[in-house]
Amino acid sequence: MSVDSFGSKGRLDVGGKDYEIFRLSAVEGVERLPYSLKVLLENLLRTEDGANITADHIRALAQWDADAEPSVEIQFTPARVVMQDFTGVPCVVDLATMREAVRDLGGDATKINPLAPAELVIDHSVIADLFGAPDSFERNVDLEYERNRERYQFLRWGQTAFSEFKVVPPGTGIVHQVNIEHLARTVMTREVDGALRAYPDTCVGTDSHTTMVNGIGVLGWGVGGIEAEAAMLGQPVSMLIPRVVGFKLTGELPEGATATDLVLTITEMLRKHGVVGKFVEFYGPSVANVPLANRATIGNMSPEYGSTCAIFPIDAETVRYLKLTGRSEEQVALVEAYAKEQGLWHDPSAEPAYSEHVELDLSTIVPSLAGPKRPQDRVILAEAKESFRSALANYVSAGVTGGDDRKPGVPQNEQPFGVAGSADEASAESFPASDPPAATHDDPADQPVSAIVGDVTGRPSNPVRTTLSSGETIELDHGAVTIAAITSCTNTSNPSVMIGAALLAKKAVELGLSRKPWVKTTLAPGSKVVMDYYDRAGLTPYLDKLGFNLVGYGCTTCIGNSGPLPEEVSAAVNEGDLAVVSVLSGNRNFEGRINPDIKMNYLASPPLVVAYALAGTMDIDITTEPLGTSSDGEPVYLRDIWPSSQEIEETVESAIASEMFTRDYADVFAGDERWQSLPTPEGNTFAWDQESTYVRKPPYFEGMPATPAPVADIENARTLLKLGDSVTTDHISPAGSIKADSPAGKYLSEHGVERRDFNSYGSRRGNHEVMIRGTFANIRLRNQLAPGTEGGFTRDFTQTDGPVSTIYDAAQNYAAAGTPLVILAGKEYGSGSSRDWAAKGTALLGVRAVIAESYERIHRSNLIGMGVLPLQFPEGESADSLGLTGEETFSITGVTELNEGRTPSTVTVQAGDKSFEARVRIDTPGEADYYRHGGILQYVLRSLLA
Known part of the structure; x- marks a missing residue:
């Protein structure tokens, strides 16, 4: 229930049907806000509880200073969660594990259940093994079922065990296209206390390209799997009110130029401008000239230029697309009426307040x-x-x-x-x-x-x-x-x-x-x-x-x-x-x-x-x-x-x-005969197969007490990796094929898996043993601590003279010696996909802190969500400028201030005979809570128990 301090609750009649809405016009100053912040404002009005979300938060957003640096924290409650299987399977594994942890701590296991619609599309498993033949599709899907049978059975269990959780089976489509063509509502409806409530569709997804849905006016972005799990369990996303970049479009695309050419140009422009952590919003006279599919293409590439979202407002083109893709007449009418009532309908002549401005004449686009x-x-x-x-x-x-x-x-x-x-x-x-x-x-x-x-x-x-x-x-x-x-x-x-x-x-x-x-x-x-x-x-x-x-x-x-x-x-x-x-x-x-x-x-x-x-x-x-x-x-x-x-x-x-869309999506969750014939495990908790090499119970909650232990400083740590600029989550998170002589390959061989059946890291994301061994194993990764190598190698300082070793083996030796680990990195650390295993693998290898020159948003947040401390070198400094080789012993002091309910702005890093103040990149009070609890899942679990 909303406290509704501003008296914004009202009614909206559409086609003879009565909807409860929270009117934005009840708050002074809303007219000047960008579209995306209006959506956030409605979210706060509807979820105001007087504690986590207050009237002051609502006023702060309504009176947003476009020129100010982000400083005000708000709690955003997404309407739904969308997942793909590479990142979605670990989510369901974690939820299944949380059920057991709640039960073991004396709670009700069924409390671990999605509180908002959660939809998973299996689209990342299929490998293009066969090509160039009429039966390539059927044979690849057959192989997909052979390789992923255990995972698919596990997901079918999740479909029955969790309410509000649905799975789109293999061979249907890519999650983001299925999202815009079918799953996205643009305006949501939900029965609340006997009233039918209408509100903007918002979502978070376990893939960075969730932003594709921005093309149809839906505010959403990619988060790590651990954040998505928390959102499913009713935990709001903690965020600072962002800067919003207004991107004005003029002109029309010339002959010979494609939507791809346009989006590559926008990507180049916005990377140069600098939009990491900011909202990007398109406006101006030529928005109407951009077809919906082109808008979706532009929104999809948001992670490539680093923005949190890249959104287009609702207009006649949005409505046309909703009709084309088979949405009901009632839904289409609601979207148009609601958008116009709430001031969310695009006005080509309007110039909302923006923090920064970028402009592009579409006629200048070239192949x-x-x-x-x-x-x-x-x-x-x-x-x-x-x-x-x-x-x-x-x-x-x-x-x-x-x-x-x-x-x-x-x-x-x-x-x-x-x-x-x-x-x-x-x-x-x-x-x-x-x-x-x-x-x-x-x-x-x-x-x-x-x-x-x-x-x-x-x-x-x-x-x-x-x-x-x-x-x-x-x-x-x-x-x-x-x-x-x-x-x-x-x-x-x-x-x-x-x-x-x-x-x-x-x-x-x-x-x-x-x-x-x-x-x-x-x-x-x-x-x-x-x-x-x-x-x-x-x-x-x-x-x-x-x-x-x-x-x-x-x-x-x-x-x-x-x-x-x-x-x-x-x-x-x-x-x-x-x-x-x-x-x-x-x-x-x-x-x-x-x-x-x-x-x-x-x-x-x-x-x-x-x-x-x-x-x-x-x-x-x-x-x-x-x-x-x-x-x-x-x-x-x-x-x-x-x-x-x-x-x-x-x-x-x-x-x-x-009718193509209506027919193809008529029974989208049912699946074909192969899907329906899979045996489905039953029960509120999952029966783990100890012999499985695909799905295993992870160790996140083993020995977890009901109350968290105090945060401690980090002492006598060694460096696991020293990395340069632009290390992506592709370099960190296991992906692609599994090498026979790698730690992961050896693990599978030891468990009786033939080389031909190794499958990919993506398909084995539900097995933490495989994933830990593949973390930082990308064949193009260069660890400066082990010059002359490429791939998952480092130096092991538990041994005399620090010989070169695999990263996994070195981490195991450090763990046996009780030695915590740190990672040194350059600029844009963790850019790329919202891969939760980039943070999970880092944490499970024993890394306690990462010290980088700068971070991309999702990975920094994911590190905190796994209890890893993200630190930043002093402005203008780097590991090299400070003379750090990675061979030093590190101690990090000042972290314990978090135990006093405060987040220190800096902590002291002592590296051998060198000392410097590192900036603490715990950016919100909510993130500080997650870190104090050892991670976001531990925080949510304890909250549910309380």
Whole structure:
């Protein structure tokens, strides 16, 4: 019940139905607020309890000072939680474990139950093992069920054991596209004390790209799994009232520019502007010119530019989309009436108060890519060849090119201990890449790529010849496109770019072009609706002809589930230590993410993905050089097959209908026969299988007392890792394939799992034993404490002279010796996906504190949620500037001030003979409570018991 200090509770009649609402107009000053803060204000009005949420909080938000730095804490209560299976399975594992902990402490186990709608979409499990065949989809899904049977049975138990928890089975779609097409309500309704209450749809999700839902006016963002669990259990999200960046849109997209080009430009602009931890809100006269699918594409990429959200207000385009996607007439009418009543309907002429301003003329957008390793590194398409050749210097090295120190034919992720793909590769997480040496040729663009490599390394590479299983002999060199993937929620939710890709494929096939034989081509749409409109438009056969057969409805390549390259291609790549390329229509292209054989990754629109599959190399200017030769022997250029905006628009209009969405989502939680035939465990608590290597009971609550022990300072700690800038959660959290000789691989082998059945880290996220062993094991991670290594290695100072060891083995030795651990890091530590295991693995390895130059929002919060202390070097200082090598013994004092109910602004760090004051990055009183309790789950559990 709301205290309702402002008398805002009222009624709204829509179509003869009476709804209870909390009117924003009851609070003075609301008119000037940005859309996103109005949504937060309604949230406070509705949940005001006089204790955690008070009238003063509401006034502070209504009187928001756009120019002030965030300082006022508020409690945001999301209306629902959305999850994908990689991060969702650990959530359900934790909830199941919490039930047992409550029971063991004398409480009611069923109190651990979602209090808000929680929906999980299984979309991250499917791997694109099979491709280029009509039955690729069915065979990949069969493999998915074989590999993940235990996990799926566990989720089916969760469906029956927990109320308000639903699972969308495999083979349905990508969580974020399912969210905008079906799960999102835009305006929620709920029965409260006999009244039907209407309020804005808000959500948090266990994936950073939850922000895609911002495109339909829903305020939501990604949180770690541990925060999501707390939200499910009724715990509000503690946050500071943020700065809001107003992004004004003018003009219209020109011919030939796509939504992908637009979002890559916005990503580049906002990364440069600096929006980490801020809200971004789009406004201005051209918002109406941005189709809903483009808005969703822009919202989806919010994590890539670092903002908490990137939201569009509700307008006629929102309503049109809700109708198109099969929402009921009653729901659509409520959304429009509620938005207009509450001042949430977009006014193109309005200029709300914003903290900062950015402006973009849409007519300036040009075709672009991003790469080779970060989404914000935009490359104009016409300059892509030149950019690739410049970047190549960082991926080939003297003494390595040609396969020195490697086992020929052995994939990158199976190389023996201590051998890495490019010993001198400049990884983003270690140090900025230096400018490549200047080429010695007068016109390097005219030289073969092997000669350019020679200029860089002093020795040209030799292209590798190999024979494919088809009997065809091919020659591979640096820059060969070995994966071309139409994948990821970002773009497959957008009919204009998906239809554009299919029309380009049609024109290419009609001219007699085909994909290059070394390119692995995959199509993984975000929902079944995509294949419906492809079939209705008659475009599916052309994509199939180029090898873009359906491989699954899931993230596949973008999440690292690209599957293996053909054996002959993989062997050739590794024999020559070639810097080959993937081109994908995704949102993430970080190092080591896409495929272990591939060093360079480029984000592109779906039509460009098809174009590069035809070209087969990044070492081409596809704006001026031919992609291939037609059946009459004529060169075919990109301009010859690029569809016009009018062609795309006409096809979209004729091919997409509302009944497609209604039909495909009619029984979305039921699943197919494979799902329904899975045996389902029963009971309020889960019967753990002690032999399971997929789902195991984690140790978070073992020996937990009913009241927390006092917070202690950290003494005599050693450094587990010393890292550079831009270490992402991809570098920290286990993902991708499991190496046979890794700690995780050895664990599985010891438990009787055959190598072929290892599956991926993502699929084994419910087993903490596997995940601890894979934390910090990314093949591109560079630990400066162990120079010359790449991957999950460090130095173990429990041994004489600190020999190189795996990170897991060293951590186990430190734990046995009772030695706490710290991590030293650079800027933007923990950027990337909202991977809770990046924090869980860190904590379970025994890390007590991380000292970094700066953090990305989600990972910093997750560290606190796992009881790890995030500290920041003094402004302008770093580990290197302070002379820290990582070999010192660390003591951190001043932490105990938290026991007095205060959060210290700084603590003293003594590292060997050096001392400095580190800033404490516990930013809110709520976070301080979590840290005092040893983590957010312990805090929630004790709160429920109390």
